[in-house]
Amino acid sequence: xxxxxxxxxxxxxxxxxxxxxxxxxxxxxxxxxxxxxxxxxxxxxxxxxxxxxxxxxxxxxxxxxxxxxxxxxxxxxxxxxxxxxxxxxxxxxxxxxxxxxxxxxxxxxxxxxxxxxxxxxxxxxxxxxxxxxxxxxxxxxxxxxxxxx
Amino acid sequence: xxxxxxxxxxxxxxxxxxxxxxxxxxxxxxxxxxxxxxxxxxxxxxxxxxxxxxxxxxxxxxxxxxxxxxxxxxxxxxxxxxxxxxxxxxxxxxxxxxxxxxxxxxxxxxxxxxxxxxxxxxxxxxxxxxxxxxxxxxxxxxxxxxxxxxxxxxxxxxxxxxxxxxxxxxxxxxxxxxxxxxxxxxxxxxxxxxxxxxxxxxxxxxxxxxxxxxxxxxxxxxxxxxxxxxxxxxxxxxxxxxxxxxxxxxxxxxxxxxxxxxxxxxxxxxxxxxxxxxxxxxxxxxxxxxxxxxxxxxxxxxxxxxxxxxxxxxxxxxxxxxxxxxxxxxxxxxxxxxxxxxxxxxxxxxxxxxxxxxxxxxxxxxxxxxxxxxxxxxxxxxxxxxxxxxxxxxxxxxxxxxxxxxxxxxxxxxxxxxxxxxxxxxxxxxxxxxxxxxxxxxxxxxxxxxxxxxxxxxxxxxxxxxxxxxxxxxxxxxxxxxxxxxxxxxxxxxxxxxxxxxxxxxxxxxxxxxxxxxxxxxxxxxxxxxxxxxxxxxxxxxxxxxxxxxxxxxxxxxxxxxxxxxxxxxxxxxxxxxxxxxxxxxxxxxxxxxxxxxxxxxxxxxxxxxxxxxxxxxxxxxxxxxxxxxxxxxxxxxxxxxxxxxxxxxxxxxxxxxxxx
Numbered sequence: 161x162x163x164x165x166x167x168x169x170x171x172x173x174x175x176x177x178x179x180x181x182x183x184x185x186x187x188x189x190x191x192x193x194x195x196x197x198x199x200x201x202x203x204x205x206x207x208x209x210x211x212x213x214x215x216x217x218x219x220x221x222x223x224x225x226x227x228x229x230x231x232x233x234x235x236x237x238x239x240x241x242x243x244x245x246x247x248x249x250x251x252x253x254x255x256x257x258x259x260x261x262x263x264x265x266x267x268x269x270x271x272x273x274x275x276x277x278x279x280x281x282x283x284x285x286x287x288x289x290x291x292x293x294x295x296x297x298x299x300x301x302x303x304x305x306x307x308x309x
Numbered sequence: 310x311x312x313x314x315x316x317x318x319x320x321x322x323x324x325x326x327x328x329x330x331x332x333x334x335x336x337x338x339x340x341x342x343x344x345x346x347x348x349x350x351x352x353x354x355x356x357x358x359x360x361x362x363x364x365x366x367x368x369x370x371x372x373x374x375x376x377x378x379x380x381x382x383x384x385x386x387x388x389x390x391x392x393x394x395x396x397x398x399x400x401x402x403x404x405x406x407x408x409x410x411x412x413x414x415x416x417x418x419x420x421x422x423x424x425x426x427x428x429x430x431x432x433x434x435x436x437x438x439x440x441x442x443x444x445x446x447x448x449x450x451x452x453x454x455x456x457x458x459x460x461x462x463x464x465x466x467x468x469x470x471x472x473x474x475x476x477x478x479x480x481x482x483x484x485x486x487x488x489x490x491x492x493x494x495x496x497x498x499x500x501x502x503x504x505x506x507x508x509x510x511x512x513x514x515x516x517x518x519x520x521x522x523x524x525x526x527x528x529x530x531x532x533x534x535x536x537x538x539x540x541x542x543x544x545x546x547x548x549x550x551x552x553x554x555x556x557x558x559x560x561x562x563x564x565x566x567x568x569x570x571x572x573x574x575x576x577x578x579x580x581x582x583x584x585x586x587x588x589x590x591x592x593x594x595x596x597x598x599x600x601x602x603x604x605x606x607x608x609x610x611x612x613x614x615x616x617x618x619x620x621x622x623x624x625x626x627x628x629x630x631x632x633x634x635x636x637x638x639x640x641x642x643x644x645x646x647x648x649x650x651x652x653x654x655x656x657x658x659x660x661x662x663x664x665x666x667x668x669x670x671x672x673x674x675x676x677x678x679x680x681x682x683x684x685x686x687x688x689x690x691x692x693x694x695x696x697x698x699x700x701x702x703x704x705x706x707x708x709x710x711x712x713x714x715x716x717x718x719x720x721x722x723x724x725x726x727x728x729x730x731x732x733x734x735x736x737x738x739x740x741x742x743x744x745x746x747x748x749x750x751x752x753x754x755x756x757x758x759x760x761x762x763x764x765x766x767x768x769x770x771x772x773x774x775x776x777x778x779x780x781x782x783x784x785x786x787x788x789x790x791x792x793x794x795x796x797x798x799x800x801x802x803x804x805x806x807x808x809x810x811x812x813x814x815x816x817x818x819x820x821x822x823x824x825x826x827x828x829x830x831x832x833x834x835x836x837x838x839x840x841x842x843x844x845x846x847x848x849x850x851x852x853x854x855x856x857x858x859x860x861x862x863x864x865x866x867x868x869x870x871x872x873x874x875x876x877x878x879x880x881x882x883x884x885x886x887x888x889x890x891x892x893x894x895x896x897x898x899x900x901x902x903x904x905x906x907x908x909x910x911x912x913x914x915x916x917x918x919x920x921x922x923x924x925x926x927x928x929x930x931x932x933x934x935x936x937x938x939x940x941x942x943x944x945x946x947x948x949x950x951x952x953x954x955x956x957x958x959x960x961x962x963x964x965x966x967x968x969x970x
Binding site for chain 1: 545651654666670673674677678681691692693694695696698699702703827828829879887888889890905907908910911920922
């Protein structure tokens, strides 16, 4: 084969191999690392897998935040206006976390039906409700409006 | 009156941009030197008007003119003057105005410093920039006018600048980032002009290169500042979250880095020409995509301001037009600029090709991870988020391969290298890096094999660069004489590469050896983290210029010797709004001590127990230092005389052309 053509053939083969490896790798990585979002009603309906990394969101039920006496452990309940979900967390809550406000939680659903949170995100300013939470609310409104009902 | 002046200045700028987009371009096709010459004054004029608009908005802020809606939304009469000025770009409309100022500034810089450019090329470059300016001026005038008034009933007080942005880091982060984003429009304009002219030679590459390097350097610093700001201002010690807003800046950076290296091949060897053009188009398109992602509100982040769907659709249309037209032009004209040549697998060209493929792969993966949740949402496949594990899974191994190739490629020659020479050039740096990697972790309390690999990768880049400098100076009379013989661009390259090594080492060390503890602490409680003793001295109240703060007192000591007194705060701004966490950091070359205050365990009793996060961050400063070295390297490379010689060479050839004509 002509050396130029041979070189080009090798180059093409290398590129094809590299890109198929890359595509396979990405597909695998995607499947393993996607976190699905569920509203509390989905938990109540039993649609949520146990022990898998997921995200949940809703409004923190006023009066539901309970703290431990001697550690950072905290327990609270979120709602989408229909169902409720209990969440436990053992790190520092974000600044904007508050009762009656929206929160998005990533973590795992435990066998006892509570969610163990790795991370709690609160909305980042007072007028903003995360779109996932707003859409999952039964009334399709923000937490403040939901609380008034 | 002042806001109206600003508004009129923007409209005048738009009219001049239209002239800039049409006249020089038409002149270049009809051989009318006078029309082509209008490019320079028009570009300067556009810049002048946008500068006037920017100054008008700044004056409105400093005077706290609360009849202007944008000022109301982003300022407050008790805001320190310093922050009143930076509040100009604290919101969406002002950010776009800053973007425009940069865009027009770059065009004006081309007009000023590009006097030696062949007139046809200069005319076309400026016209393309004029078209981009039209797009952004229409955007600001139609959807995001910062000069909108609240008349006849203006409020007496403004809402305040988002407290997150009341921070010195915020003064430079957006301007630098925009300098980078917008700077890629110059490479883009050069690429389009080359396609139009069907001519892409070493002289063209020598022209496009310094502009790209400067833009890339600004983007590097902008990203580093953003990361630094997240590290100390968002309060919790993280420095990279794979947040869409970060990815939006990282993607053009990755392509920009690929473009730098591809331009080197185009300049030195006249190869990769159409690839270089494609990268220039992509780098700018990704900058626009980043703007779209952040400004349209399709993603949730600190940067998502109250949004208007019209803005998103406008940028998306603009993006579609720019990408569509430039790719169409590319398809039609690329064959005219491509070159054929042969190079061996052992050549520098091959290594740079590898660099380009890897960087583009990294960009493609970041793009996939960033866009997939949006696509899935649009197709009703569920609400998905792609977390850091996905990004780390591919980004880390690809970076490892990229760095290994970097260290190998430094020693390769253009066209072909000999295996025995390459192997002997690799041997010593390899051994040195291996020893560093095996010995360094001994200084820490646990030996971590992932850490050893990471250190090896960083050290390999470092030792290879040093090795190359030693080889290049070997034949000189003395080491210093050898150093003097090398050009600035050579040192720029090595400084930037060593910057990469420093960043890699910083990332590895901070990932492997940092310690983080969330604790509940009352006054007098002690805790030890990574050998440092922390004693909580309780809290006190402090008053700032426009906030009240609860300040925690932490005495840090090591082996009985006091190290620092850290004062993390929880701030409540007087204008209302949210409580802010202000971390306290004792920074050092080899470790940062990072302390942040959480919340009182019992809100009714603030003098009781508090949630406190204590962190030992190993080698944190290396991330920022490395980024600084990368940008500095770029700056030194641009200072190379070669880029000025290019002008002289071109002058000769232009005059030659005139003579033959």
